[in-house]
Amino acid sequence: MSGKVFEILRFEKLDSTMDKAFELAKSGCGEWTVVVAEEQSMGRGRRGRKWVSPRGGLWFSIVLKPKFNPIFLPLVGIATSLSCAEAIEEKFGLKTKVKWPNDVYIDSSKVGGVLVEALYRSGKVEFAIVGVGLNTNVHPQVKGLDAKATSLSRLLGREIDNEELLEYILDKLREYYLMIPDQRENIIRRYLKHMMFKDEIVKISINGRWIYGKLLGIDDLGRIVIRDEEGYVKHLNVGEVERVRRS
Amino acid sequence: MSGKVFEILRFEKLDSTMDKAFELAKSGCGEWTVVVAEEQSMGRGRRGRKWVSPRGGLWFSIVLKPKFNPIFLPLVGIATSLSCAEAIEEKFGLKTKVKWPNDVYIDSSKVGGVLVEALYRSGKVEFAIVGVGLNTNVHPQVKGLDAKATSLSRLLGREIDNEELLEYILDKLREYYLMIPDQRENIIRRYLKHMMFKDEIVKISINGRWIYGKLLGIDDLGRIVIRDEEGYVKHLNVGEVERVRRS
Helix, strand or coil, X not given: CCCCCCEEEEXXXXXXXXXXXXXXXXXCCCCCEEEEEEEXXXXXXXXXXXXXXXXXXXXXXXXXXXXXXXXXXXXXXXXXXXXXXXXXXXXXXXXXXXXXXXXXXXXXXXXXXXXXXXXXXXXXXXEEEEEEEECCCCCCCCCCCCCCECCXXXXXXXXXXXXXXXXXXXXXXXXXXXXXXXXHHHHHHHXXXXXXXXCXXXXXXXXXXXXXXXXXXXXXXXXXXXXXXXXXXXXXXXXEEEECCCC | CCCCCCEEEEEEEECCHHHHHHHHHXXXXXXXXXXXXXXXXXXXXXXXXXXXXXXXXXXXXXXXXXXXXXXXXXXXXXXXXXXXXXXXXXXXXXXXXXXXXXXXXXXXXXXXXXXXXEEEECCEEEEEEEXXXXXXXXXXXXXXXXXXXXXXXXXXXXXXXXXXXXXXXXXXXXXXXXXXXXXXHHHHHHHHHHECCCCCEEEEEECCEEEEEEEEEECCCCXXXXXXXXXXXXXXXXXXXXXXXXX
């Protein structure tokens, strides 16, 4: 293979790396264009929530142009959160978990999250943007940061090299991404090793109501799979998962 | 039910009703906002092709916010082209066909097409834009119009009331749209009645190569279903369909 795969564009400050990447994709930038911002003023999380993104953290979005069937799109988020979790574990020796679909945890504290947006056009994905936010060198007391959040520098007691971590994640993600068309079982198997609450009783909120069941894993389409109290196996594509503490 | 369902916004001239609707959807407009342009300077067809849109035609885009599983999104295009075909047949007594996925034909001439774009965000469709272009009062010799295209006014020898036709289509589409979550077989059955080349031998171009087979219909996800020469049944989600003339 010749030439570089990743085109990394760095910005001091952006509203959101998602919006910048979306804009670049619309004007025809190449696949694996990566937008990195030192700081985001309007970083987004899932479900329209704000993502606090001060200097020090690793905030980036990647432009992808998946040729595979759009039904596999959720696996892009699955592959990305897995890449982040594995990268942190391998580079820093910290045990990581992935909370379905795309949050990265260390113990019970969130260190990062992944967001996937895509433009669908008549049966095909025109492009997808994967956004990653990792609390690397974020000060834990930073205003607005979720009380349950933590950062790598806080846990390790030292500064993280964002650039090095970014490249490590990108290399990993690229490998998994190429597996989506026909080696999904590989991604799923590795994701399950990191999956939070696996084999535990969880509840999942869907449009305001809760579904209870034992968390069995994820399926071939990136959906969460639970066995409910009546023994039915359910595959869900959205929802917030929480552990149920039985009294 | 109270209040009107459709919010119809009319413009003299737009680059594309798709872009305007997309912009409105991004800034939070309501579902069933409909953008109509007298004329489009950069109307789009499928696969990035230009759609010639001079004055006289019916060019519009609809903002939808589907709550159903994103895998059913192709059925929005299926439902829309079906609505156009049925509306033309019922209002004007012209026999119509739908060429999979979303083109509307009368005999072997194209009178319209449908395009679906959507913004996907972490497992959900944030919004979908359905674009419709119908050659109602377009002069058949209009510069740039495909030689195989025709118009309703040409076939009927009279002027078409665009506003009336638009409302007829919207009412129909709304009915079908509400069937997508759990009455898809209803949409499919009606679509099959209008489906071009059904039960004939066709070829479908996919990434430059052709797949041959007998066209059996469409499935629950809006994919075209063919039985290939070796007897295998294949479900395809993109491609251009052509009839094969056996010599």
